[in-house]
Amino acid sequence: MSEFEDRLEEYLGVEHAITVNSGTTALESALVAHGVGPGDEVIVPSFTFVATANVVELVGATPVFADIERDTYGLDPEAVRDAISPSTAAVLPVHPYGAACKIDRIVEVARERDVTVVEDAAEALGADADGRMVGTFGDSAALSFCQNKVVATGEGGAVVTDDDDVAERLRLYRSHGRVSGDYFGSADSGRYVSAGTNYRMADVVAAIGCAQLDKIERLVGGRRRAADRLTDEIGRIDGIEPHTGDGSGRHVNQLYTVTLDDSLDRDAIIETLASKNVASKVYWDPPVHRTGHYRERHGSAALPVTDDISSRVLSLPMYPELSQSGTDHIAEAVRAAVGRA
Numbered sequence: 001m002s003e004f005e006d007r008l009e010e011y012l013g014v015e016h017a018i019t020v021n022s023g024t025t026a027l028e029s030a031l032v033a034h035g036v037g038p039g040d041e042v043i044v045p046s047f048t049f050v051a052t053a054n055v056v057e058l059v060g061a062t063p064v065f066a067d068i069e070r071d072t073y074g075l076d077p078e079a080v081r082d083a084i085s086p087s088t089a090a091v092l093p094v095h096p097y098g099a100a101c102k103i104d105r106i107v108e109v110a111r112e113r114d115v116t117v118v119e120d121a122a123e124a125l126g127a128d129a130d131g132r133m134v135g136t137f138g139d140s141a142a143l144s145f146c147q148n149k150v151v152a153t154g155e156g157g158a159v160v161t162d163d164d165d166v167a168e169r170l171r172l173y174r175s176h177g178r179v180s181g182d183y184f185g186s187a188d189s190g191r192y193v194s195a196g197t198n199y200r201m202a203d204v205v206a207a208i209g210c211a212q213l214d215k216i217e218r219l220v221g222g223r224r225r226a227a228d229r230l231t232d233e234i235g236r237i238d239g240i241e242p243h244t245g246d247g248s249g250r251h252v253n254q255l256y257t258v259t260l261d262d263s264l265d266r267d268a269i270i271e272t273l274a275s276k277n278v279a280s281k282v283y284w285d286p287p288v289h290r291t292g293h294y295r296e297r298h299g300s301a302a303l304p305v306t307d308d309i310s311s312r313v314l315s316l317p318m319y320p321e322l323s324q325s326g327t328d329h330i331a332e333a334v335r336a337a338v339g340r341a
Contacts, residue, residue, distance in 0.1 A: 074101020
């Protein structure tokens with residue numbers, strides 16, 4: 001486990017990487033370590049996986065949904081500014097699909113009001129913005145290593161930070177508040193100095209992480225080459241706009257997503273693609289504020305860009321070994337599907 005943490009620190013250029021057992025527990029642990037709790041508000045996007053909002057409620061705080069912008073599909077910095085209140089403790093920006101959101105501007109807005117920034121970098125390990133690695137802009141960042149991520153260990157996560165105190169609280173929280181780090185290998189019974197839980201990453205998972213991180217540039221390179229081929233073909237189809245971010249940095253294409261014109265029937269396209277053995281999936285519709293758990297309290301939130309984009313996105317197959325023949329087949333299937341939609 002410690003070796004994987006050391007390698008993450010070296011790769012990202014951060015002082016501390018604290019591994020945990022999932023991306024969700026990484027987000028939760030980061031909020032706990034920054035002291036977020038009951039009575040606090042945390043600004044989050046609704047255009048995200050539900051875990052981004054769930055962890056806010058799990059620590060007793062209140063999620064406040066802010067709208068996204070159309071370049072990156074990440075939080076709109078001005079929407080963040082408008083959402084900040086005296087109760088705002090943190091903002092949790094997501095880097096969608098493997099490309100950076102406008103994180104530098106979000107951090108600038110947050111700093112003006114002394115608001116903590118926890119980056120949700122679950123989808124974007126290896127991405128950068130203007131040459132700076134995603135996950136190094138905020139006060140801390142959460143990573144995910146589940147099976148569809150760039151570095152995949154089956155399940156797992158990490159929090160990265162340069163703050164020594166936050167790192168110490170993270171280490172305590174993930175292992176029952178125990179000071180001694182070697183839980184199983186030490187005869188020391190340990191000192192328990194705070195409340196905590198068991199979010200430890202298994203050593204076998206960390207070993208897989210080390211092997212994956214060793215080849216991350218090959219993994220990212222394979223995704224980017226496949227994405228470039230798809231964009232070259234699919235980008236020529238009327239009514240299809242590939243998600244490429246805002247062009248300010250490296251897109252690692254954790255997902256390959258296109259946005260459909262209003263005139264196209266997404267369900268019909270999905271059905272036609274399936275008939276041609278091309279899997280597709282929507283990330284994310286409905287957006288979080290319109291899901292069952294949040295709809296009653298937040299369904300009336302005015303998030304016009306979120307509602308628009310979520311109704312038109314569609315993700316296509318993407319993995320590092322996706323071949324030329326594979327991307328050709330996907331592009332041909334998309335052409336046929338759009339022609340029938």
